[in-house]
Amino acid sequence: MVEKFTTEPIELPPLDHSFERCDLIFYGLDHSGASFEARVFMDARGVSRDAGDDHRAYVGSFFILGHGGCFGDVGHCDIPAERDPFDLRPAHQLEPAIRILTVTDAVRALLEHDVKAAKVTVVAQTEGRAVNDVLAFERVRLATYA
Amino acid sequence: MSGASPPTTRLAPRALRHRRSARRLTQGQQEDFRQAISGAQGVGDDRGYQYWAGIHGLPLPISCVHHRELFLPWHRAYLYFFEKALQDQVAGVTLPWWDWTNHAEGVPGPYARRKVNGRKNPLFDSPIQTSGRESPGQTRTTRAPGDPSRLPSAAAVEAVLENRDFFTFQTQLESIHDGVHVWVAGTMSSIATSAYDPLFWAHHTMIDRLWYLWPLRHPGAGVPASLLDRALAPFPMTVRDTLEVSQLGYDYAAAQGPGHG
Numbered sequence: 001m002v003e004k005f006t007t008e009p010i011e012l013p014p015l016d017h018s019f020e021r022c023d024l025i026f027y028g029l030d031h032s033g034a035s036f037e038a039r040v041f042m043d044a045r046g047v048s049r050d051a052g053d054d055h056r057a058y059v060g061s062f063f064i065l066g067h068g069g070c071f072g073d074v075g076h077c078d079i080p081a082e083r084d085p086f087d088l089r090p091a092h093q094l095e096p097a098i099r100i101l102t103v104t105d106a107v108r109a110l111l112e113h114d115v116k117a118a119k120v121t122v123v124a125q126t127e128g129r130a131v132n133d134v135l136a137f138e139r140v141r142l143a144t145y146a
Numbered sequence: 147m148s149g150a151s152p153p154t155t156r157l158a159p160r161a162l163r164h165r166r167s168a169r170r171l172t173q174g175q176q177e178d179f180r181q182a183i184s185g186a187q188g189v190g191d192d193r194g195y196q197y198w199a200g201i202h203g204l205p206l207p208i209s210c211v212h213h214r215e216l217f218l219p220w221h222r223a224y225l226y227f228f229e230k231a232l233q234d235q236v237a238g239v240t241l242p243w244w245d246w247t248n249h250a251e252g253v254p255g256p257y258a259r260r261k262v263n264g265r266k267n268p269l270f271d272s273p274i275q276t277s278g279r280e281s282p283g284q285t286r287t288t289r290a291p292g293d294p295s296r297l298p299s300a301a302a303v304e305a306v307l308e309n310r311d312f313f314t315f316q317t318q319l320e321s322i323h324d325g326v327h328v329w330v331a332g333t334m335s336s337i338a339t340s341a342y343d344p345l346f347w348a349h350h351t352m353i354d355r356l357w358y359l360w361p362l363r364h365p366g367a368g369v370p371a372s373l374l375d376r377a378l379a380p381f382p383m384t385v386r387d388t389l390e391v392s393q394l395g396y397d398y399a400a401a402q403g404p405g406h407g
Contacts, residue, residue, distance in 0.1 A: 031213050035328045035335040063324035065212060068280060068336035071204055090211075090379060097213030100317050102305065127290070127331045 001030070003049060003124055003132040009117035010142050012107060019144035022107040024120060026062070028138025029097040032077060035066040036124045036134045038099070042106055043118035049132065051123060059106035062099040066134065096138065107142070162392060164399040165355070168242035168254040168348050176256050178236050183268040183344060185235030196275045198228045201380065202341035205277035209380055212337060215313065216376060217320050218357045219369070221350050222388040223381040228347065229396070240396060243355050244348035246326055247303055252294035253330070257345045269344045280338055287343040288332035297329055298322045307360055310367050315360055323353050355398050358391055 013019060024040065041047050044057030051058070070077035079092045110118055124135040166175065186195040202210045202224065211220035229241050244254050251258070257269045271287045279285070306322060309315035326349055327334050334340045334349075341347075361367055374386040391397060 029213070035324065037325065037328060061325075062321040063328055064321075065324035065327045065335070065337055065340075067208070068338045071208075071280070071338060072206060076206075091214060093208055095214060098317055099321055100314055102318075127328065127335050 001033070001133045001136050003135060004047070004121065005135060005137075006047075006119050006121040007140060009119050010140070011117045012111060012115060012142070013144050015111055017144065019146055020104070021102060021145040022104045023143045023145075024059075024101045024103050024140055025143055026099045026101070026122075026137050026140045027096070028136075029064060029099060030094075030134070030136040031064050031066050031097050032070070032094050033066050033134045034068060034126045034131060036064055036126045036132070038062050038064065038135065039123045039125065040101055040103075041121040041123070042103065043110055043115055044121050047121045047123060049123060049125075057121075059103045060101045062101050064097065064099070064134075067094065103142075107144075163238060163240045163396050165240045165351055165396055166242055166399045168244050168256055169248070169251075170399075171242055171256060175239075175242075176262075178239050179232075179242065179256075180262065180268050182232040182236040182239045186231055187268060187272065189235075193231055193234060195231075195272065196278065196342075198231055199272070199341040199346075200275065200278050202346075203336070203338035204279065205275075208337065210337060210341075211378075213320070215316070215373060216378065216385065218316050218353070219373070219376075219385040219388045220378050220381075222354050222357070222391075222394075223378045223383045225347065225350055225354055226383075226388075226394050227381060241347050241351040243351040243398075244345065245352060246297045246329075246349070247300040249294040249297055249299075252291050252297070253289070253345065254348065257348065272342050272344055274333070274339065274342045278339065278342060280336060284333075284339070287334075287339070289334065289343065289345070290331040292329045292331065298325060303356065307356065307363055310364050312367065312369050316357075319353065319356060323349070358398055 039051065039061045040059050041051065041055060041057040042059045044055070047055065047057065077094055079094050120140055122135060124132050126132050126134060171179065183195065189195070191197065210224070211217055225241055232239050259267050260270050261267055273286055274284055302322065306315060306318040309318060327340060330343070330345060333343045334346060369385060369389065374384065376385050378384065378388070388394070
């Protein structure tokens with residue numbers, strides 16, 4: 001778990017590629033701990049933990065309502081590594097989440113400035129900002145829709 | 147007729163009931179709703195407020211569905227059964243919605259006042275049963291709301307409603323939903339305890355209303371067939387059973403977008 005994470009540069013669509021919409025899709029988000037806001041920045045340098053929506057590289061935010069910790073016995077909150085296809089029980093409560101952030105205008109603005117690839121920085125902020133090390137996700141991708 | 151129960155005054159009217167904006171409830175509607183909540187708080191079994199709040203989170207099992215594909219249908223079923231429990235207390239009451247895109251006051255008035263008519267307001271806070279607490283000292287719900295300007299905007303909700311794909315719509319709406327939980331803070335900011343706060347129900351009724359509005363914007367769009375026969379445990383319902391709110395006995399008072407509450 002981290003408070004802030006910056007990806008490797010993500011390739012932007014070519015300038016001549018017309019698209020109506022562009023989404024950053026975050027996969028595999030952990031939601032086991034405290035609730036948080038994840039502020040997202042593209043092509044940013046030096047984003048601080050307090051950076052807000054007035055930062056020039058801010059492209060939006062998403063939220064995660066967290067479980068607030070584990071209230072069961074040992075192993076209660078361990079997500080099974082594999083699932084038996086005949087197991088009809090509901091999915092584990094902590095199966096990771098997906099978030100979709102629409103960033104069409106931000107990507108267009110980057111393209112206008114001749115940016116061909118951009119790092120994505122995500123900064124988590126919890127209530128009272130006491131413990132912000134709540135951020136964990138598996139991958140992020142940029143999807144465009146014509 | 148010996149042994150028969152006396153006629154009850156609690157028979158529900160056999161008509162569609164309208165859920166209304168919390169800000170537009172008449173004084174009488176507010177009083178009926180407070181009575182229903184207080185009545186449910188006074189019932190210590192599986193008809194009572196604590197039982198229903200506990201289904202969402204603590205005590206285990208945490209039955210709510212978040213961050214997964216049944217988020218909207220599961221919570222529609224949950225609201226339906228809770229509303230039925232309230233109607234057992236006061237016939238005809240319905241769950242009000244909190245239109246948080248209206249930033250005029252943040253927490254709506256009926257839920258924000260500690261006292262009403264000199265009495266404790268049951269919509270302001272709630273006890274938390276011992277087995278529902280995250281820590282031993284958490285005996286009642288609390289809130290620490292943020293600046294109302296940080297609540298979701300009508301434009302943000304409109305953008306979500308523009309999605310034609312159910313999964314994208316639901317995922318983006320859930321993020322907005324999560325943000326309101328974070329904004330209210332306190333008890334509401336944890337899945338384990340949030341349903342104990344009376345404001346939870348108004349927030350989720352708003353989410354349910356937005357799902358109600360979504361297919362009106364996109365005729366032909368709907369929940370994928372692969373989900374329709376999925377069960378919504380612990381409720382005796384499938385996703386299919388939740389699709390048409392008129393079949394569940396309610397409608398929304400204003401079939402318009404955000405900003406009309």
